[in-house]
Amino acid sequence: MTLDQVRITWDRLNAAQDQQKSYANVCEKDLEIEVGVWVFLKLSPWKGVVCFGRRGKLSPRYIEPYEIMERIGPVAYRLALLEEIARVHNVFHISMLRKYIVDLSHLLETPNIKLREDLSYVEQPV
Template sequence: MAQDRQKNYADNRRKDLQFEVGDWVFLKLSPWKGVVRFGRRGKLSPRYIGPYEIVERVGPVAYRLALPSDLSRLHDVFHVSMLRKYISDPSHVLEEQPIELQEDLTYVEQPVQILDWMMQVLRSREIPLVKVLWRSHNVEEATWEPEDQMREQYPYLFE
């Protein structure tokens, strides 16, 4: 009786997933404690990676994925339970920002302008902060920096 009840619970939540060749899917990561999986670790590591294209249907519940070269050590056939459908959304596409690289493949962050001022109040002192917009970054990525350091390094911003 208990097995029937548990099977009923499981069947109510089960979704029969099927994908077509050419569909894009996310691949589920197996969280093993202390093991670095796919170059990511830690508490905020993603649950899914991808998207990857389905190349072939191997069996009734198995699919072959087109994996990139950095995942070439993995077997490329996965069970349907390890896959989630990727629904494309134009808002997910990020515009690439042009960055001027130096010969040693580094670049220097340059502030463009100061957007806002704020006074950080601590117990015994106050710290003046400025919100700085950096070159090759959006307004949402502006950072709060100490005003005295910014005046020292970039005095032209305060003229």
């Protein structure tokens, strides 16, 4: 290769790199969550975790909201986890979190269930 061919190839590589960088930077956004905010926790990267008895495509991607206790670094947060998953380390990357927006329609009212002496009940459709 001559010096001119090397320069042309180098220029093409730089142009392609700049174009790819511009594509990647379009979707990039600065994420920051305040302490005390509630977030959903992404469950999919954990292999072998079965939540609510469902596997595969039907298993939930995010699990119940947890409160952020402190910010560890620019992209790491400590969560207040429940007892059921307390064996998991409680510091997570921001990409594993999704902000929980409080909506009263998410809350379901459960009717009072009257139990019999043998701890059974009559099931009625809602």
